[in-house]
Amino acid sequence: MLIEDRTMTALHSALTxxxxxQRVTADNIANINTPGFLAGRTDFETALKGAISDGExxxxxxxxxxxxxxxxxxxxxNVNLDSETVIxxxxxxxYQLALNALDGKYSLLRSALRTT
Amino acid sequence: MALFDxxxxxxxxxxxxxxxxxxxxxxxxxxxxxxxxSEDAFKERMVTVQAVDYGRGDGGVQVAGxxxxxxxxxxxxxxxxxxxxxNGYVKYPDIDxxxxxxxxxxxxxxxxxxxxxxxxxxxxxxxxxxLGKG
Numbered sequence: 001m002l003i004e005d006r007t008m009t010a011l012h013s014a015l016t017x018x019x020x021x022q023r024v025t026a027d028n029i030a031n032i033n034t035p036g037f038l039a040g041r042t043d044f045e046t047a048l049k050g051a052i053s054d055g056e057x058x059x060x061x062x063x064x065x066x067x068x069x070x071x072x073x074x075x076x077x078n079v080n081l082d083s084e085t086v087i088x089x090x091x092x093x094x095y096q097l098a099l100n101a102l103d104g105k106y107s108l109l110r111s112a113l114r115t116t
Numbered sequence: 117m118a119l120f121d122x123x124x125x126x127x128x129x130x131x132x133x134x135x136x137x138x139x140x141x142x143x144x145x146x147x148x149x150x151x152x153x154s155e156d157a158f159k160e161r162m163v164t165v166q167a168v169d170y171g172r173g174d175g176g177v178q179v180a181g182x183x184x185x186x187x188x189x190x191x192x193x194x195x196x197x198x199x200x201x202x203n204g205y206v207k208y209p210d211i212d213x214x215x216x217x218x219x220x221x222x223x224x225x226x227x228x229x230x231x232x233x234x235x236x237x238x239x240x241x242x243x244x245x246x247l248g249k250g
Contacts, residue, residue, distance in 0.1 A: 015244075019121075019240075022240060023121045023125065023175060026122040026123075026125040026126045026175070027125050029126065029129060030129025030132070030176050030177045031129070031167045032229060033132075033133070033136070033165065033223075033226050034165050034166060034167050081229055085229075085232075091240075095240045095243070096240070099243050099247055102247060103247055106247070106248050
């Protein structure tokens with residue numbers, strides 16, 4: 001398909017996964033003082049990588065969320081603000097990177113549409 | 117998945133931490149509140165929070181309830197106090213200022229961390245809204 005090729009679907013899938021990771025990180029930080037809360041960890045890269053290396057069109061999904069097994073605090077909470085901040089910053093930058101790549105594809109399409 | 121989820125989740129975190137700040141400041145402001153020995157002393161207010169759906173649903177945090185500390189307090193001999201009983205005793209709440217200050221800092225830092233998440237989410241959403249404009 002012209003508009004929805006594999007590259008764009010892969011980028012869309014990455015954006016969905018990164019948005020989900022951002023959501024989970026926000027959830028972790030919101031619960032930084034909640035007793036018994038275990039931090040969530042998102043993984044969408046494994047599925048996306050597998051689909052791309054198999055030559056399949058990736059499915060758009062937010063990936064899977066697992067609970068962190070790191071040691072807990074005295075109140076049963078294992079959210080670590082340092083690592084959450086690093087994950088949030090990295091996710092934000094990767095999100096912008098994927099958006100830039102998608103934007104590049106769009107401008108390519110636009111110039112193709114203009115040359116008549 | 118709702119639009120702009122990360123923001124509302126961080127908003128719930130800010131709300132929960134602000135409630136905690138309110139409770140702590142109430143406790144500290146009443147740390148020297150005297151009462152009659154026949155009545156309960158000022159009771160320390162404690163906010164309990166819990167995760168919304170524990171990461172399965174919308175996510176976020178909510179105030180599960182408020183519990184109160186003991187009203188027993190400590191009895192102090194203050195015959196000049198208008199609330200003193202016939203033996204000259206009044207009651208003061210048994211609140212530890214050190215504990216309250218530690219909680220104040222935890223609530224404040226938690227609030228700041230959530231505010232920072234909103235900042236970061238705004239940047240990401242703004243970039244997404246600019247998609248296709250170039």
